[in-house]
Each structure stands twice: as C-alpha cells, then as structure tokens.
Amino acid sequence: MSQSASIAVREPAVQTKRRAFSLKKTIVFGFFGILLVTQLYPLLWLLIYSLKTNEEILSGSFFALPASVQWSNYSNALAGGRYWHYLLNSVIVTSVTMVFVILLASLAAFAITRFRWKYGQIVMLIFLMGLMIPLQSTLLPLMLIFKNIHVLNTRWAMILPYIAFQIPIAVFIMSGFLRTIPHEIEESAIIDGAGVFRIFRSIILPVSIPPIMTVCILTFINVWNEYILAATFISKEALKTLPFGVYSFVSQYSVNYGAIGAFLVLGALPVILVYFLLAEKITKGMVAGAVKG
Amino acid sequence: MNVLKVSRWTIAAFVLPCLLLYVGLVFAPIVVSFYNATLNWNGIGVAKHVGFDNFHRMFTNDSVFWPSVRRTFMLAGFSMLVQLPIALFVAILISRYVRKPNFLVSSYFMPVILSVAVIGQLWKTIYNPASQGGMINQILIKLGLDSWTHAWLSEPKVAIYAIIVIGLWQYLGYHILIQFTGIQNIPADIYEAAKIDGAEGFKADRYITLPMIVPIFKISVVLSFIGSLQSFDLIMVTTAGGPAHATDVLASHMYNISILSQKYGYGSAIACFLVVVCLAATVVINLAFNRIEKRYN
Numbered sequence: 001m002s003q004s005a006s007i008a009v010r011e012p013a014v015q016t017k018r019r020a021f022s023l024k025k026t027i028v029f030g031f032f033g034i035l036l037v038t039q040l041y042p043l044l045w046l047l048i049y050s051l052k053t054n055e056e057i058l059s060g061s062f063f064a065l066p067a068s069v070q071w072s073n074y075s076n077a078l079a080g081g082r083y084w085h086y087l088l089n090s091v092i093v094t095s096v097t098m099v100f101v102i103l104l105a106s107l108a109a110f111a112i113t114r115f116r117w118k119y120g121q122i123v124m125l126i127f128l129m130g131l132m133i134p135l136q137s138t139l140l141p142l143m144l145i146f147k148n149i150h151v152l153n154t155r156w157a158m159i160l161p162y163i164a165f166q167i168p169i170a171v172f173i174m175s176g177f178l179r180t181i182p183h184e185i186e187e188s189a190i191i192d193g194a195g196v197f198r199i200f201r202s203i204i205l206p207v208s209i210p211p212i213m214t215v216c217i218l219t220f221i222n223v224w225n226e227y228i229l230a231a232t233f234i235s236k237e238a239l240k241t242l243p244f245g246v247y248s249f250v251s252q253y254s255v256n257y258g259a260i261g262a263f264l265v266l267g268a269l270p271v272i273l274v275y276f277l278l279a280e281k282i283t284k285g286m287v288a289g290a291v292k293g
Numbered sequence: 294m295n296v297l298k299v300s301r302w303t304i305a306a307f308v309l310p311c312l313l314l315y316v317g318l319v320f321a322p323i324v325v326s327f328y329n330a331t332l333n334w335n336g337i338g339v340a341k342h343v344g345f346d347n348f349h350r351m352f353t354n355d356s357v358f359w360p361s362v363r364r365t366f367m368l369a370g371f372s373m374l375v376q377l378p379i380a381l382f383v384a385i386l387i388s389r390y391v392r393k394p395n396f397l398v399s400s401y402f403m404p405v406i407l408s409v410a411v412i413g414q415l416w417k418t419i420y421n422p423a424s425q426g427g428m429i430n431q432i433l434i435k436l437g438l439d440s441w442t443h444a445w446l447s448e449p450k451v452a453i454y455a456i457i458v459i460g461l462w463q464y465l466g467y468h469i470l471i472q473f474t475g476i477q478n479i480p481a482d483i484y485e486a487a488k489i490d491g492a493e494g495f496k497a498d499r500y501i502t503l504p505m506i507v508p509i510f511k512i513s514v515v516l517s518f519i520g521s522l523q524s525f526d527l528i529m530v531t532t533a534g535g536p537a538h539a540t541d542v543l544a545s546h547m548y549n550i551s552i553l554s555q556k557y558g559y560g561s562a563i564a565c566f567l568v569v570v571c572l573a574a575t576v577v578i579n580l581a582f583n584r585i586e587k588r589y590n
Contacts, residue, residue: 032391036401049418134519137547138318167315171311
C-alpha cells in the first residue's frame with residue numbers, strides 16, 4: 001500500500017523532470033553509448049578481424065568489414081591448434097574442481113555452522129585468512145612440493161591448487177547461507193531418526209542450491225580463466241587448458257593474423273556463450289564473490 | 294545454539310578433508326616460503342642458511358625491486374583514482390536514468406569474464422604497429438596523428454601505461470556492477486524522505502548515496518588494491534615484465550626470479566614481501582573505512 005502511494009506521489013514529479021532535462025538525458029545516454037563502445041568494441045573488432053584476410057588486416061582499414069568472410073581462418077585455427085583438445089582439458093579440470101569444491105566446502109561449512117563443538121570459530125577464521133593470500137606467492141613452494149611428489153605435469157597439479165584456492169570463498173558463502181536455516185529442521189529430523197549424514201544429504205544439500213550455484217559460478221569463472229598456474233605447472237601439450245592453449249597458439253602462429261584472431265574468438269567463445277545464458281546469475285554470483293573483501 | 298551433538302569422528306569426517314587440502318596447499322606453502330626466504334638455494338643443491346641476507350639484498354641491492362614496487366602501487370593508484378570514481382559515477386547515472394539497467398550493466402561487465410590470456414592477446418593485437426594490423430595506431434594514422442603512434446608495449450616509457458589501460462578497461466565493468474548493486478540496495482524510501490526535505494538529484498547523491506555506499510565502495514577499493522598487487526598474469530601474457538624490466542611489478546619480478554631464474558631463496562623473500570603487503574593493505578583499508586563509516590554514523 002505504501003509502495004503504491006509513494007509511486008503516485010513520485011510520478012508527476014518525474015514526468016516534469018523528464019521534459020525539463022531531456023538535453024541532460026541525451027548527454028547521459030550518449031555517455032552510456034560511448035562507454036558501451038569502449039567496453040565492447042574491442043571484442044567486436046576482434047570478431048571482424050578474425051574474418052579478414054591478412055592483406056585486409058594489414059591494409060589499415062580497421063573499420064571496414066571483410067570483403068568476403070574468411071571462414072578459412074577458423075578452419076586454420078582449428079587445424080593448427082588443438083582447440084578441441086584444450087577445450088576438453090578445460091572442461092575436465094573445471095568440472096572436477098567444481099565437484100570437489102562444492103562437496104568439501106559444504107561439508108565443512110555444515111560442520112562449522114551446525115555442529116556443537118569448540119573449534120568451529122577457529123576453523124572458520126583459518127578459512128577466512130585464505131581469502132587474503134595471493135595465489136602467486138604459493139607458486140614456488142607448490143612447484144617444489146609437486147616436483148617431489150611427482151604430480152608436476154599432471155592434471156592434479158592444476159586441480160589440487162584450484163580446489164584449495166576456491167575453498168575459502170566457497171566455505172564463506174556456504175556457511176553464510178547455512179546460518180540462516182532454522183535449527184528446528186535438524187531437531188525434527190533427529191526426532192524422525194535421521195543421522196548426521198542423512199540430514200546433510202537429504203535436507204541441507206537440497207535447500208542449499210542457491211549458494212551452491214553461486215559457488216559454481218565463481219569457481220567456473222576463476223578456474224576456467226586461470227592461466228599462470230597452468231602455465232607454470234604444465235608443459236605437456238596434451239594437458240594444456242584453453243587459456244594456456246590460446247597463449248601457445250598465438251606465440252606459434254605469430255604472422256597468421258587472421259588465424260590468431262579466430263583462435264582468440266574461439267578461446268573466448270565458451271565463456272561468452274555461458275554468459276549469454278546465465279548473465280544475471282553470473283553477475284549476482286560475482287558480486288557475492290566480491291564481498292569477500 | 295547449534296543442536297547437533299556429534300562424535301569427534303563425525304566432525305573430522307566433515308571438516309578434515311577440506312581443511313587439510315586447504316592448509317596443505319595454501320597455508321603450509323606460505324609458511325615454507327618464509328623459511329625458504331632465509332636460504333640461498335637453487336632448488337636442487339644444498340641449501341645454505343643466510344639469515345636475512347635475501348631481504349637485505351632485496352631492499353638495498355636490487356635495481357629492479359623498488360621500481361617494481363613503485364609500478365605496483367602505480368597500478369593500484371590508477372585503479373583507485375581513475376577506475377573507481379568513473380565506476381561510481383556511471384553506477385549513479387545508471388540507477389538514476391535507466392529503467393531496465395540489466396542490459397547495460399551486463400554489457401559493461403562482459404570483459405571481466407574473459408581470461409587474461411585472451412584479453413592480453415587481444416590487446417597485444419590492438420597495440421600492434423599499424424603495419425601489423427594494430428587498431429590504435431591505425432586510428433591515429435587515419436586521424437593524421439602519425440607522430441602519436443607508438444610501439445605501445447615495447448617502448449619502455451609507455452609500456453606500463455599501455456598495460457594500465459588494459460587493466461582499467463577490463464575491470465571497469467566489475468566495479469560498476471558492484472557499486473550499482475550497492476546503490477540498488479539503498480532503500481528507496483530514504484530518497485522519498487529526502488525529496489520531501491528538498492534534497493533531490495545530485496544533492497541526494499551527495500548526502501544519501503555517497504554515505505550509504507561506503508561499505509560497498511570499500512569492497513571495490515580492497516578488490517582493486519589487492520587485484521593490482523597481484524596483477525601479474527596480464528603482465529606475463531603481454532610483456533613478461535619487459536622491455537628491460539620496464540613493466541615489472543612485484544609479482545612478475547618474483548616470478549622471473551624464482552620460477553625462471555630458479556633463485557628459490559631470493560624469490561621466496563619477494564613472495565613473502567608480497568604476502569605481507571597484501572595483508573597490511575587489507576588491514577589498513579579496513580581501518581580507514583571503519584573510521585569513515587563511524588564519521589557518518
């Protein structure tokens with residue numbers, strides 16, 4: 001009721017404002033437009049670039065569309081680089097990481113927020129400290145450890161640190177959510193004779209779908225795009241993930257500009273497709289992930 | 294009060310897998326780093342204890358160290374003084390003028406989701422000389438500004454600014470999104486009340502939006518600062534710190550020393566410095582914002 005009343009009060013004022021400030025509005029929207037161009041034109045430019053011949057690219061007509069669309073750039077990129085291979089590796093690494101992060105983090109968050117034990121807060125604090133540790137500073141010790149236990153140059157050399165670095169934010173998000181579930185749920189479950197694991201699997205996990213989605217999105221964006229750790233711990237062609245693959249393709253085919261453009265487009269494509277499907281979920285998840293600061 | 298009373302074994306089963314993996318791969322390596330920092334070691338041979346020699350050398354006898362610290366803070370400075378105010382301004386404008394903001398916000402956000410490897414290569418292509426199809430130089434030539442053309446990423450004087458531009462471009466949308474979400478969460482009736490008291494438009498922004506957005510703005514500041522301290526994949530894929538260390542930042546210097554030159558002890562010392570600066574920065578920013586928030590209450 002109050003809502004509609006306030007709108008009724010507001011509406012006329014907005015109307016007059018809009019007419020009076022139409023010039024202002026034009027300027028503002030012009031500004032939005034310019035910003036839209038600066039944020040998106042480089043990506044569009046890359047798409048056009050990837051469809052041109054080398055001559056067209058070098059001729060300096062950066063604005064022109066290609067005379068005829070050069071799909072051959074894409075077939076060259078697919079033939080020369082091992083795109084499907086890199087893609088598959090990225091899918092494997094990202095999905096395995098995701099499954100482990102969700103499983104481990106929700107177990108730990110459940111224990112921290114719902115069990116009656118002394119050290120819950122301390123354990124939580126230890127996890128929270130991890131939010132501030134930069135990944136780079138662990139590269140060197142991890143490399144030495146992995147070398148000693150011979151996991152360097154295997155998928156685990158990527159997956160294990162990825163899981164470890166996603167755990168703090170995942171525990172943070174999951175436990176923030178679990179705290180809001182009323183305790184009566186467990187009480188009645190215990191009365192019904194359910195054990196702890198049963199409560200976790202049949203009650204807690206099903207209601208935790210929203211935070212699990214958030215964790216999934218954060219893990220996907222972070223792990224899918226990760227480059228430096230993969231490039232440091234992996235040198236086998238057969239294990240490279242997509243960002244690393246893009247990098248090595250570009251350094252290998254440095255003069256075939258069209259094919260490079262095509263490979264970059266292909267490299268960006270999966271994540272852009274996912275973004276088109278889930279834009280709102282992704283932006284929400286990224287904001288939730290940002291709050292970790 | 295938590296109601297589940299369970300045995301130790303159950304607690305261990307729930308917590309330990311997660312805790313051990315995390316402590317083993319995030320926490321322990323940092324501790325090991327602090328120990329390694331006191332060694333003179335190339336990773337294979339016998340390590341020699343040298344005490345604080347590595348730190349001493351880092352602070353007094355490394356011609357790359359201080360310039361790379363300066364550039365690290367330059368990155369953070371540009372991000373905080375250029376990117377964040379623009380983002381806040383855009384966020385305020387969007388929330389004031391746009392009825393259906395989703396399209397605009399998610400378009401601005403698009404570059405954030407792309408891998409640094411792709412972004413870096415894309416901008417390398419954009420920065421290429423005109424003769425190799427680079428967009429910026431071709432535009433400058435078209436505009437008759439031939440003298441303004443540069444080999445953006447390979448001239449020592451401009452390279453770091455070229456990289457800063459990429460960072461500002463990529464993460465602008467992130468900060469717009471964060472601050473826009475913050476503004477959206479300010480209850481509408483506060484503005485209604487202010488309107489009755491005669492505060493509208495920019496006056497309302499000055500006295501309502503700015504104070505109310507402080508907690509969210511803090512998140513942006515922390516992200517941009519920590520992000521800049523760690524910014525390094527972008528540098529590795531574009532210039533790798535070159536030409537002649539002109540774009541080295543702390544993290545890339547650490548990487549070059551430890552991973553590439555295999556001076557593990559000395560590299561660990563730089564890594565430790567990075568960790569300490571990160572932690573200190575988070576604490577300082579939080580303290581500063583606590584004071585600001587107190588003043589508004």
